[in-house]
Amino acid sequence: MHNKRTVRFSIANNQCQDILSTIRVICIITLFGFSASGCVNTTVQEVREARTGLSADQSIVILSRKHKTRDETENKFTDCVSEKTGTGEQSLAVMPEQEFVDHLFPWFEPRTAPLNLEDLEGIIERPLIAERIQKIGVRYLVWIEGTTQRSDQAGSVQCTVVSGGVPACFGFLSWESGSNYEASIWDITKGINVGKVNSEASGTSFVPAVVVPLPFIARVQAQACNTLSEQLKTFIGA
Amino acid sequence: MSMMNRKTMTLIGRTVFIRYVLPVSLLVTLMFATGCAGGANVKVNVNIPDPLVQSVPIRMGIYYDENLLNYLHEEDLDYYGEYSIDLGSTQIPVFDRVFDAMFDTVVPMDSLSSEDLNVDAVLAPSIEQLQFSIPEQTRSDFFEVWIKYRMDFYETDGSLIHTWNVMAYGKANQKNYGAMQRKKRPALTEASTWALRDAAANVSFEFHRQQKIKEWLEKY
Numbered sequence: 001m002h003n004k005r006t007v008r009f010s011i012a013n014n015q016c017q018d019i020l021s022t023i024r025v026i027c028i029i030t031l032f033g034f035s036a037s038g039c040v041n042t043t044v045q046e047v048r049e050a051r052t053g054l055s056a057d058q059s060i061v062i063l064s065r066k067h068k069t070r071d072e073t074e075n076k077f078t079d080c081v082s083e084k085t086g087t088g089e090q091s092l093a094v095m096p097e098q099e100f101v102d103h104l105f106p107w108f109e110p111r112t113a114p115l116n117l118e119d120l121e122g123i124i125e126r127p128l129i130a131e132r133i134q135k136i137g138v139r140y141l142v143w144i145e146g147t148t149q150r151s152d153q154a155g156s157v158q159c160t161v162v163s164g165g166v167p168a169c170f171g172f173l174s175w176e177s178g179s180n181y182e183a184s185i186w187d188i189t190k191g192i193n194v195g196k197v198n199s200e201a202s203g204t205s206f207v208p209a210v211v212v213p214l215p216f217i218a219r220v221q222a223q224a225c226n227t228l229s230e231q232l233k234t235f236i237g238a
Numbered sequence: 239m240s241m242m243n244r245k246t247m248t249l250i251g252r253t254v255f256i257r258y259v260l261p262v263s264l265l266v267t268l269m270f271a272t273g274c275a276g277g278a279n280v281k282v283n284v285n286i287p288d289p290l291v292q293s294v295p296i297r298m299g300i301y302y303d304e305n306l307l308n309y310l311h312e313e314d315l316d317y318y319g320e321y322s323i324d325l326g327s328t329q330i331p332v333f334d335r336v337f338d339a340m341f342d343t344v345v346p347m348d349s350l351s352s353e354d355l356n357v358d359a360v361l362a363p364s365i366e367q368l369q370f371s372i373p374e375q376t377r378s379d380f381f382e383v384w385i386k387y388r389m390d391f392y393e394t395d396g397s398l399i400h401t402w403n404v405m406a407y408g409k410a411n412q413k414n415y416g417a418m419q420r421k422k423r424p425a426l427t428e429a430s431t432w433a434l435r436d437a438a439a440n441v442s443f444e445f446h447r448q449q450k451i452k453e454w455l456e457k458y
Contacts, residue, residue: 069380075414105287106439110432111407128290 040203040223044231050187050194052236058139059093060085060236061100062183066110071147077181077225078144084229090237095138103136104129121191133188140236141188144228146181148221157209169213174206179224183232197235199228276319278422282328282430289339289442294455298341299357301350302330303364311368318374323383323430325368333363336438340445350396359399359454360392363441366403370426373412380409381425383433389441391451400450404440408432 054060062082064073078097086094101108107123114120123129157171179201185194203218306329312322337344345357366386373379387404410428415421445451 069378069409072379072411075411102287104290106289106291106435106442109435109439110409111436112439112443128292132290 040201040218040220042199042201042223042227044200044227045198046195046231046235047197048195048235050192052140052185052187052194052238054092054139054236058137059095060140060142061095061097061138062142062144063097063100063108063113064144065113067113067115073144073146073181074148074221077148077221080222080225081142081144081183081229081232084225085232088233090233092233092236095136100136100138104132117186117191117193120186120188124188124191139187139189140194141186142232142236143184143186144181145184146179148177148179148224150175150177152176157207157213159209159213168211169209170211171209172206173209174204176202176204177218177220178202179220181224181228183228185232185236195235197228197231199224199231201227276315276317277321278319278426279322279324280423280426280430281324282427282434284328284332284431284434286332286335286435286438289336289438291339291442293340293342294446295342296358296455297343297345297356298337299345299347299355299360300333300337301347301360301362302333303362306330306363306365309365309368311370313370315372315375318372321370321426323368323370323426325365325385325430325434329365329434332434332438333441336441337361340442350392357394359394362390362392363404364388364390370429372422372426379411379413381412381422381429382407382409383426383429385433385437387437387441389445391448391454399454400448402444402448404437404444406433406437406440408434408436 062078062085064075064078066072082094082096085092106112107129108114114123124133153173153175155172155174157169157173159167159169162168179199181199183197183199185196186192187194201220201224203220203223205216205218207213207215306326308326309329310322310324310326312320314320334344345355347355347357347360350360350362364387366388368383368385370381370383372381376382385406387406389402389404390398391400392398408429409432410425412421412425415425446455
């Protein structure tokens with residue numbers, strides 16, 4: 001009797017180990033799903049109004065508009081563009097946004113930042129400002145506007161605990177995401193607009209769930225950041 | 239056989255529950271609990287850069303009243319919790335930096351009386367009101383802070399030359415904080431920081447635009 005019980009426990013334990021191993025594999029697959037991407041379509045447009053060029057002692061700064069109370073560009077996106085533009089091939093010298101704003105305090109605060117070239121002229125013609133701009137070596141201001149939005153969600157995923165205490169999810173969820181950003185480039189030393197670069201990305205994310213949900217996320221914002229950064233490098237560095 | 243399978247499944251279920259489901263559930267519950275917990279206590283600590291403005295060649299006495307020095311805003315938003323925003327001590331360095339840039343010489347004063355002090359005039363900022371809102375109230379993405387200051391400008395004999403209000407505004411977008419992140423305190427801190435920077439910018443510009451102050455400055 002004792003031996004039968006020992007055997008039963010041994011078999012049960014082995015089965016348990018096998019199933020736990022299977023669950024571990026499923027979790028790894030889920031993590032893979034998170035890192036896998038859905039399809040993303042990207043479009044980039046560029047309008048040039050003047051020549052550009054950056055010498056070794058000059059830099060650019062990537063800024064976002066902060067005076068709006070809706071559709072404010074995400075900090076994460078601006079930081080991404082700053083980082084991508086300042087690294088990799090054909091990288092440009094990029095001054096961090098907050099450092100630039102602090103150098104020229106209080107002329108680029110949300111309330112006081114120039115909204116158009118006329119405002120910019122009024123600022124840069126002041127001797128103190130012109131001297132500071134010369135000192136910090138910033139040549140181009142890149143104003144980023146736009147957001148990433150999610151829409152057209154369909155389906156659902158329901159999770160429950162099935163017999164035996166094992167959690168499981170079932171269903172299918174999908175949604176559309178769209179990123180639309182525009183960068184306006186100003187030459188701060190001349191007070192002119194040198195052009196615009198626009199980056200649009202759209203994609204569909206979906207989460208099929210059969211016991212374990214497998215998300216496939218369309219990383220539209222990341223793709224928009226990559227394409228905008230590459231285009232800025234080409235545009236300004238030309 | 240069926241009894242063995244039932245026992246096996248129960249053993250598996252218990253093991254999965256204890257090893258995976260319970261810790262994850264506890265973690266998620268804790269994150270939701272802390273994220274959704276009502277209220278926040280905010281102590282603001284702001285350092286502003288030196289304003290890039292032209293200084294006026296006068297000796298200005300500066301007086302801060304007790305209310306400004308110790309300002310603490312407390313508010314109960316009922317369903318959304320209790321909030322406090324402690325501005326008090328951080329406002330002084332902000333105003334000091336602004337006034338140091340605006341005037342050639344700044345003289346701190348313990349009272350509005352400027353006898354025995356070699357100053358040309360006295361400026362006394364005071365705080366009238368602070369209001370704030372959270373996204374749950376406004377159905378927007380922003381934590382917002384409004385601060386209303388009053389600036390009183392006195393002659394050395396104590397007569398009031400001019401008084402004007404300074405409205406300051408700051409906001410923080412909740413999208414800049416993670417979905418599961420405890421965001422109320424850092425977001426309100428950020429909004430308060432931007433409001434104080436806005437106040438500093440406003441004071442830097444508005445002083446020179448006041449008509450009565452322009453007329454007074456013509457003496458210098």
